[in-house]
Amino acid sequence: MKLFWLVFILVPFYFGSNAQSVHNPFPQHIKYAKASIEPNRFSQSRLDHAIGIFYSEWKAHYIKTIPDKQESYVWFENKNDNKQSVSEGQGYGMIIVALMGGYDPLAKNTFNNLYRYFRAHPSNRGNHLMAWAQNTHDKDIDETSASDGDIDIAYSLLLANAQWGSKGSINYLQEAKTTIADIMRYDINRKTWSVLLSNAIEADSKDYFDTRSSDFMPADFKTFEQATGDTRWNQVIDNGYKLFNYMQTEYSPDAGLVPDFIIHLNKKPKPAPAHYLESVYDGDYNYNACRVPWRIATDYLLSGDARSKIFVQRINHWIRETTNNSTYNLSAGYTLAGDDIKDSHFEALSFITPFAVSAMVDKSNQQWLNSIWDYTVQFKLKDFDYYDNTVKMLNMLIISGNYWKP
Secondary structure: HHHHHHHHHHHHHHOOOOOOOOOOOOOOOOOOOOOOOOOOOOHHHHHHHHHHHHHHHHHHHHEEOOOOOOOOOOOHHHOOOOEEEHHHHHHHHHHHHHHHOOOOOOHHHHHHHHHHHHHHOOOOOOOOOOOEEEOOOOOOOOOOOEEHHHHHHHHHHHHHHHOOEEEEEOOHHHHHHHHHHHHHOOOEOOOOOEOOOOOOOOOOOOOOOOOEEEOOHHHHHHHHHHHHHHHHHHHHHHHHHHHHHHHHHHOOOOOOOOOOOOOOOOOEEEEOOOOOOOOOOOOOEEEHHHHHHHHHHHHHHOOHHHHHHEEEEEEEEHHHHHHOHHHOOOOOOEEOOOOEEEOOOOHHHHHHHHHHHHHEEEEEEHHHHHHHHHHHOOOOOOOOHHHHHHHHHHHHHHHOOOOOOO
């Protein structure tokens, strides 16, 4: 038993000692914004170890390399779908691997392979945007991009530059700047300064003034502005916060939620109707909007933006009250009124872990945050699919104080 615990403690440090040269090796233990919190039921080393173990499992299961090529992708893992990968997952994976540099001795090589796969599948508008999905024959399903995938990929390249520098075979910083420029040109509505659903949307498209709520990533946009000097990103941030405040006030005053899709931004914004794009729940808090607490709260943690804290605290108050502070009462989907949607009474980490990130903005949520962490780490990789496990991996990095801005 003593030998077991010795190995348990030393595994992360073994990897770190054999890692490639990095500037921000995992673990980082970032000091987030004032009054923010992290789980305090366990030591920092226990939190770090849980991440290291889960990362090793996640990487082994989801990072796939193309035979005879230096290209890797994040496996979509859906037996009922013809996709092998999507740009959303590629962005998630590139961020995760960059943050785990210094723990994973092959992180830079893996990142470069993920980068080369991204570049091997360019979009048809914006050469540095990624075609949104590939089939099991490694062919693009179509050549349009998905805005969230583009944004995360750009952010990951900035992380890679901060982690390993840009003097090697890939100029991460230049690649990031070129990708950010394409995002501004093709993924941003420059009338409402909102994020378009994809680069396929043009000014005469019927959905030009529509958006996916989870594509609003203010922490990323602040980094884009700093990296490029393009102050238009501030307009995207300001207008996004105004929109979210309006949606909370008008459509979800009790729960503080936003829907998966928001339409008519140029007139009177409102939730999308059922079957707008993906499902009957397109106007509810479902599998897209479930990421919003994580995306918005991260801005407070990294920058201290008060608008972020105000927004997520409304959600925190509601979710704690509606669950009676019990993680076992969490559901996978809600109406904007805060009621469970039909068939949502099951565990889904993509809903659970973002509530932990949002809880971090204020010490009044300490026990709730501890409970969500405990609840999350008990689940095994085999219990969930690509989406839930990958959102869990990203959110664990944030929750433990190991998410940083480049």
